[in-house]
Amino acid sequence: MSATTYPNYSPGLEGVVAGVTSISEIDSDRSSLVYRGINVHELAEHGSYEETCYLLLNRRMPRREELDQFRMLVGDERDVPSGVYEAIKQLPPSTHPMDMLKVAYAVLAPYDPDYENNDHDANVRKAIRINAKAGTIAANGYRILHGLHPIAPDSSLGTAANFLYCLSGEKPDPYTEKVMDASLTLYAEHGYNASTFACRVTVATLSDLYSGMVSGIGTLKGPLHGGANEEAMRMILEIGDPSNAESWLRNAMAHKKKIMGFGHREYKKGDSRAFYLSRVAKEIGIRKGITTYGEIADTLERIMLEEKGIYPNVDFPAAYAYYLLGIPIELYTPIFVVARTAGWCAHAIEQLDNNRLIRPTCIYDGPANVAYVPVDER
Ligand SMILES: CC(C)(COP(=O)(O)OP(=O)(O)OC[C@H]1O[C@@H](n2cnc3c(N)ncnc32)[C@H](O)[C@@H]1OP(=O)(O)O)[C@@H](O)C(=O)NCCC(=O)NCCS
Numbered sequence: 269m270s271a272t273t274y275p276n277y278s279p280g281l282e283g284v285v286a287g288v289t290s291i292s293e294i295d296s297d298r299s300s301l302v303y304r305g306i307n308v309h310e311l312a313e314h315g316s317y318e319e320t321c322y323l324l325l326n327r328r329m330p331r332r333e334e335l336d337q338f339r340m341l342v343g344d345e346r347d348v349p350s351g352v353y354e355a356i357k358q359l360p361p362s363t364h365p366m367d368m369l370k371v372a373y374a375v376l377a378p379y380d381p382d383y384e385n386n387d388h389d390a391n392v393r394k395a396i397r398i399n400a401k402a403g404t405i406a407a408n409g410y411r412i413l414h415g416l417h418p419i420a421p422d423s424s425l426g427t428a429a430n431f432l433y434c435l436s437g438e439k440p441d442p443y444t445e446k447v448m449d450a451s452l453t454l455y456a457e458h459g460y461n462a463s464t465f466a467c468r469v470t471v472a473t474l475s476d477l478y479s480g481m482v483s484g485i486g487t488l489k490g491p492l493h494g495g496a497n498e499e500a501m502r503m504i505l506e507i508g509d510p511s512n513a514e515s516w517l518r519n520a521m522a523h524k525k526k527i528m529g530f531g532h533r534e535y536k537k538g539d540s541r542a543f544y545l546s547r548v549a550k551e552i553g554i555r556k557g558i559t560t561y562g563e564i565a566d567t568l569e570r571i572m573l574e575e576k577g578i579y580p581n582v583d584f585p586a587a588y589a590y591y592l593l594g595i596p597i598e599l600y601t602p603i604f605v606v607a608r609t610a611g612w613c614a615h616a617i618e619q620l621d622n623n624r625l626i627r628p629t630c631i632y633d634g635p636a637n638v639a640y641v642p643v644d645e646r
Pocket of ligand 1: 491492493526528529530531534578581582583
């Protein structure tokens with residue numbers, strides 16, 4: 269029997285139920301995503317990223333005074349210890365910001381007073397610190413890698429505005445802030461995806477939340493996961509003009525290339541986050557008088573659907589939305605990290621609240637009964 273036909277074996281764990289969660293639900297048939305029962309579109313459109321973080325960590329929506337208090341708590345935790353910036357300064361300038369983030373979260377861990385305390389309340393306190401600092405680290409880490417001084421975070425700003433402020437030194441206008449906030453909300457959580465699963469596996473050994481973040485960041489980096497948003501933008505720029513889009517795509521398909529920002533393990537009828545963000549990305553283009561990327565996107569989306577029945581995922585419109593906002597491409601996956609720290613922490617806490625070591629089994633498919641031959645007789 270070949271390994272791939274072995275009973276109960278599913279390559280890539282496709283379709284395997286690996287746990288129970290009350291954090292989010294993906295409905296593949298309806299292409300919908302809810303966080304603790306609330307549709308993610310409602311949160312993106314009418315709520316805020318901070319409300320979403322509160323919901324993910326505390327299992328319910330905050331009342332007004334609870335939200336105000338949470339915003340203050342998060343705002344007060346945005347500062348980053350100078351030791352983290354010193355560590356980033358040691359990195360070669362060519363370091364990808366995702367690798368910088370792995371270093372930053374590894375170095376940040378021992379600065380947390382609750383670092384090795386895995387009690388529920390300590391983990392919630394750590395989750396707030398981890399989440400609050402993510403935007404500051406992503407923006408200032410990028411600045412340091414480019415020879416610039418870090419900018420002190422502004423505790424009065426939300427995560428989206430603080431990230432943009434630390435990146436450029438200027439507070440964003442309300443529209444830009446809202447777009448960034450909505451994209452963080454859409455990216456905040458997504459069930460047992462690869463990086464969240466890696467994070468759960470890590471903390472299930474009773475390691476700490478920061479180790480979970482480092483695992484999550486390393487896993488998210490790959491282009492089959494979060495790294496797709498950067499690759500999607502490079503592809504759009506390579507295409508350059510809407511008149512090239514069809515020939516570029518047909519040539520790529522003829523060479524069996526994977527088109528970045530398309531396809532999804534869970535959504536075979538489309539990713540609702542992509543529908544939402546695609547509308548937003550096109551609106552930004554119209555406001556800025558740059559419709560090129562939206563037109564390229566339309567052609568790619570049409571042909572991918574006609575030829576392969578494959579829809580774009582959230583990373584595709586996120587890519588050109590961020591580009592139109594003037595954000596450097598290497599920061600697109602780090603922005604995903606900024607948002608997803610909320611989901612990773614919620615999952616780490618859920619895992620530790622009812623822990624069981626995650627240790628699957630595998631099929632041995634190697635040689636049998638091989639005698640040991642002493643090294644000089646081989
Ligand atoms: C996300 C992804 C890894 C999901 O993969 P999966 O569930 O393992 O599905 P597969 O890679 O097995 O794809 C199934 C089929 O669709 C095709 N396919 C899937 N995504 C494709 C893409 N982006 N471009 C071209 N073909 C694609 C595969 O080639 C395969 O075709 P085949 O059966 O003829 O070999 C995959 O769609 C992909 O690589 N997408 C591009 C990267 C990306 O955008 N990642 C972000 C995800 S949020």
